[in-house]
Amino acid sequence: MEVMMNKTTDSNSERREMVINMGPQHPSTHGVLRLELVLDGEVVKEVRPNIGYLHRCFEKYAEELGDYASVTPYTDRMDYVSAMNQELGYVIAIERLLELEIPERVEYIRVIISELQRIASHLLGIGAFGLDLGAFTPFLYLFTEREKILDIFEKTSGARLLYNYMTVGGLMKDVPKDFKKDTAEFVKTFRPKIKELNDLLSYNKIFINRTADIGVLPEKVALNYAASGPVLRGSGMKWDLRKDDPYSIYDRFDFDIPVGSGEVGTLGDCWDRYMVRVREMEQSLRIIEQALDGMPDEGDVTEAVPKRIRLKEGEIYCRTETPRGELGYYIISDKKGGPFRVKARAPSFVHLSMLPAISKGSLIADMVAIVGSIDIVLGEVDR
Amino acid sequence: MIESYGNINPVLAVLIHALIPLTIILVYALVAIWGERKVAGFIQDRLGPHRVGGWHGWAQSIADLLKLIQKEDIVPKDASRFLFKFAPFMMFAASYAAFAVLPFSSWYIGSMIDIGVFYLIAITSVLTLSVIMAGWASNNKWSLLGGMRSAAQLVSYEVPTIATVLTVIVVSGSLNLMTVTEMQSGNDILGFLPNWFIFQNPFLIIAFGIFFISILVESHRVPFDLPESESELVAGYQTEYSGMRWAMFMLAEYADMLLLSLLGVTLFFGGWNSPFGSFMSGPAWGFFWFLLKGFMLVFVMMWIRWTLPRYRVDQLMHICWGILIPATFVNLILVALWEVVF
């Protein structure tokens, strides 16, 4: 039994601290993440994240394929919870290098699909966050809703998780006939569910007690760590690439950027990050509604797809807003058929790197809340 | 009582006598585990188990039990073997032993002792010990943390539990649970309400509220299930257990839920008394009413579990020492004053 405690010496006094491995198999690390926690009782003195358990070297695959278009299915597997957004980022990067004109209809479908994906991803993120805090039921309610989005995606692309639907210059195939009807129906039924979620979880006293003032991330620190997406917005910074560096046709839509306000605690705490996601879902619904109105009914979605992609030498850094934040693709092309270098800048990777900075001195239970509130997907962290 | 078994061999009589609560616990545990899944299913907008055995999957718990029996019994290499193996049985034994002083009906009580309440509280403290034992003996850091949390929480919450029980004792003047129940017979309050303690004294309603929160903590239920909180401590003190030993923990946990609910029923809701005066009353109906009331409290516990998130350790302690304990003692004085005045 003597292996239990690791004696470490403090500069002044001798203390007994325990080093404990949270993960790689642990219910709330959202995949195979290992956090080395140095504990004093239940107080976390130090966190050392260890990643790489899911590393497949996506970038090597992309370089060795010798073809720009074949990389798309691999991007799906990075953030498998929001695969559509990952594809979108990549195809936009290549399209910019090609200076390709995209048909209207394709742009609208892309926006609708990626906003639906954003909702689906947030539903999972919020649900899993609740689950981390012991609230089991909201998770299943949210999953029911996510299921409806996946049904739409299944009808559209044939797959439920890894779609390979977007392609350079267009889409793999046209949306089904009743896509508009299904999506409009979902928007209508989903709106009241957000209110239900707020009643059940967001403003629950225990939930607020567990998340307010926990894992506070000040705006300055967030920027220094290059946080983005809901994590940065939770700290009160109005920054959304859909508005600040518009891609696709996002500049045509009218929507707000929800930011954290420190409503129930300190600005930038777990609750703020959580609430930004909830409010973003409402905004996504607004975008979808507008896009459904503007979407042309006729048009060939594959007409702009190039038969063979040949690029000159050059490079681009293209960033898009995924549910987790800024997804950047740094692509260097040479005269060969495939990319010379593809680097994916994954938001979860960046967010995880700031975990030690915001979780010092918290309890184990808070660690779980903090990891849940930055909503990481390990497929994207390890790539 | 034992004398009423007549001419049967006394040893056999004791055995039969002791087997009654055990049968109830075992059958109840099977039903309650299935019931909990069903309740969870309905609350979460899904069906719950509905395959095994046909009608609403009633045989699910039995199937699970058969599966658990077949599982390998794993003891970690560096575990303290004896304590590790002993802890689940000790935990169940403690809950089971406590059933001895509960009056199931006017006709049946395991042991008619005058200090019933005192005995019950003392014997349930052994639960804490077995949880620490399991947590420490597993030689797993998560188990250890779970055990430590459990010790802190159970010891703390014993204070408000005992103090609320004390408020009832102030009213009843007896520690014998049979006497306490008998005092609650009849329907005299406002002409129709049963003479249950919860209706006798307005401050006892507050006492029941505190008591109910405390028993949620004592039986490790959400929002206070910190010792085994899945998302934080993997499975707390149960992490290293498998097969039947784990099933014993499960059984003990459900037995504990029932035990504390039944204690609540005895102290506040008239025990085996019928809510309709002499209508549907008698020894057999006593069993029915007693268990029905107990199951209702168990159902409320399940309902809470599938609705709320979980508290944090320090918040749990704050609720105990900062709110519940002062409130209980103020309440105790108010109850006593009420008794003196009226």
Next chain:
Amino acid sequence: MKLPEEIFNYLRENNEEAGLEYQTGDIGEPWILVEASSLKPVMKTLRDDPQLLFDVLMCLSGVHYQKEEELGVTYHINSTSLGHKLAIKVRVPIDNPHVPSVESIWKTANWHEREAWDMVGVIFDEHPNHKRILCPEDWEGHPLRKDYVQQEFYQGMPTGE
């Protein structure tokens, strides 16, 4: 908001001794090539100069240029207040791949630099925790080098299919 070319001119006026070069590919975005020795002061200027205010390091990527026998690091930086973005490049010879760490300027560089070391093999001087991040600590070679050959066994386990 400034274009990369304006930023380059502005930088050259202020840091005359730093070897800066403005380059473009045939397509895509331009970048500024900086000598490794003057990387840190240039980066500091980029972050702190009131005309520039690059407060976010969006991305840091290591690149292996096999033909030139060089390793490169590309920094993509962004200013949230002024709204401009820029790519900075450093290139070092493969047999002496030392690049100063920018961890002290942007904290986010910490993990990105570890990744660049792990994947391409750039050594970042003054990095507080210069360790591999995605591969195990005892892995051989840097996977994203163009001439990388995967080791056959890792701790006795075959790595191929």
